[in-house]
Amino acid sequence: MSGSFRYFRGSVVFTIAGLIAASGVGYYYTGSVAGALRSAFIVGVLSVLEVSLSFDNAVVNAKVLVGMPPIWRQRFITWGIAIAVFGMRIVFPLVIVSVIGKIGPIDAVELAATNPVEYERILTSAHISLSAFGGAFLAMVGLKHFLDAEKKVHWIAVIEKPLAALGRVDAVQIGVVLLLLYGVSTRLPEHENMVFLVAGLFGLLTYIAVDGIGAFLDPDSAAGGAGETAARAGLASFLYLEVLDASFSFDGVIGAFALSNNLFIIAIGLGTGAMFVRSLTIMLVDKGTLTEYLYLEHGAFYAIISLAVIMFLKTFMEVPELVTGMLGAGFIGVALLSSLRYNAAHKDDLQNETAES
Numbered sequence: 083m084s085g086s087f088r089y090f091r092g093s094v095v096f097t098i099a100g101l102i103a104a105s106g107v108g109y110y111y112t113g114s115v116a117g118a119l120r121s122a123f124i125v126g127v128l129s130v131l132e133v134s135l136s137f138d139n140a141v142v143n144a145k146v147l148v149g150m151p152p153i154w155r156q157r158f159i160t161w162g163i164a165i166a167v168f169g170m171r172i173v174f175p176l177v178i179v180s181v182i183g184k185i186g187p188i189d190a191v192e193l194a195a196t197n198p199v200e201y202e203r204i205l206t207s208a209h210i211s212l213s214a215f216g217g218a219f220l221a222m223v224g225l226k227h228f229l230d231a232e233k234k235v236h237w238i239a240v241i242e243k244p245l246a247a248l249g250r251v252d253a254v255q256i257g258v259v260l261l262l263l264y265g266v267s268t269r270l271p272e273h274e275n276m277v278f279l280v281a282g283l284f285g286l287l288t289y290i291a292v293d294g295i296g297a298f299l300d301p302d303s304a305a306g307g308a309g310e311t312a313a314r315a316g317l318a319s320f321l322y323l324e325v326l327d328a329s330f331s332f333d334g335v336i337g338a339f340a341l342s343n344n345l346f347i348i349a350i351g352l353g354t355g356a357m358f359v360r361s362l363t364i365m366l367v368d369k370g371t372l373t374e375y376l377y378l379e380h381g382a383f384y385a386i387i388s389l390a391v392i393m394f395l396k397t398f399m400e401v402p403e404l405v406t407g408m409l410g411a412g413f414i415g416v417a418l419l420s421s422l423r424y425n426a427a428h429k430d431d432l433q434n435e436t437a438e439s
């Protein structure tokens with residue numbers, strides 16, 4: 083237990099500091115101890131919500147980090163957490179409010195601090211665009227895993243084998259996402275369906291661009307020495323992980339307004355959750371968990387597909403954040419149990435493989 087806890091020490095310290103800061107913010111706005119305690123409680127709830135929504139993100143991050151050069155892995159752990167906590171949870175919402183509200187960045191910060199109700203109204207008015215963009219990107223990420231003709235390991239074979247066979251068709255995942263975008267757009271009011279389609283197309287194009295950069299910088303095809311190719315591959319993976327994290331954060335940032343419309347409380351709560359997700363990612367990489375538990379990765383990609391679908395559904399119906407979090411955690415949990423059963427059934431084979439290696 084102590085060996086695993088060391089990965090989370092920094093996150094625990096960050097959380098304690100966050101709870102103290104949240105109490106200070108709550109007391110500043112309400113002038114009461116009850117307000118301070120309520121703010122600290124909301125931060126705790128938001129932190130748990132962020133972890134539950136992003137557990138599958140940690141698994142996918144770990145998969146990518148395993149193949150990254152050590153220097154780029156360290157950069158993701160350091161620079162990436164700064165971008166995740168301060169960039170996506172604080173700066174990005176302010177940029178959206180600034181653009182949509184047609185006000186300057188400083189005015190956006192002032193609006194968040196002095197008129198949180200109006201700040202919330204402007205930010206949540208962008209939920210159609212954010213859901214379409216994030217849903218399209220995440221759908222492409224999830225479908226790439228399942229629509230892979232070279233995929234050999236299947237968790238739910240009755241679903242995954244036909245999908246792997248379908249992966250032989252060129253650009254099939256793009257066609258599936260386009261059909262999803264069109265189907266959802268028909269459920270939206272006329273003044274929103276074009277906004278949804280355009281944002282979804284940009285999510286699709288962003289995935290293609292990031293994937294294309296990865297292919298261009300692939301160490302197997304890139305020219306140059308070993309150091310140069312490793313750096314290029316590391317940069318491509320870093321960009322992919324940052325866009326992936328951004329797509330995951332959309333849902334959490336918008337959903338957080340169900341608990342608070344205070345920018346600072348939301349940023350602290352989601353930021354502490356993001357810290358735990360990063361700590362979990364590092365632990366998964368160091369302990370080789372994805373290799374040890376065969377189906378854990380599959381569960382993460384099922385969770386990603388479900389999150390993409392939920393983001394689409396949220397454009398025209400209410401889906402509680404509890405459902406979103408529980409669904410993702412459910413896929414991960416069942417995949418873990420399936421992996422444990424597989425390991426128990428193939429104990430001798432696994433021991434022989436370990437001895438041979």
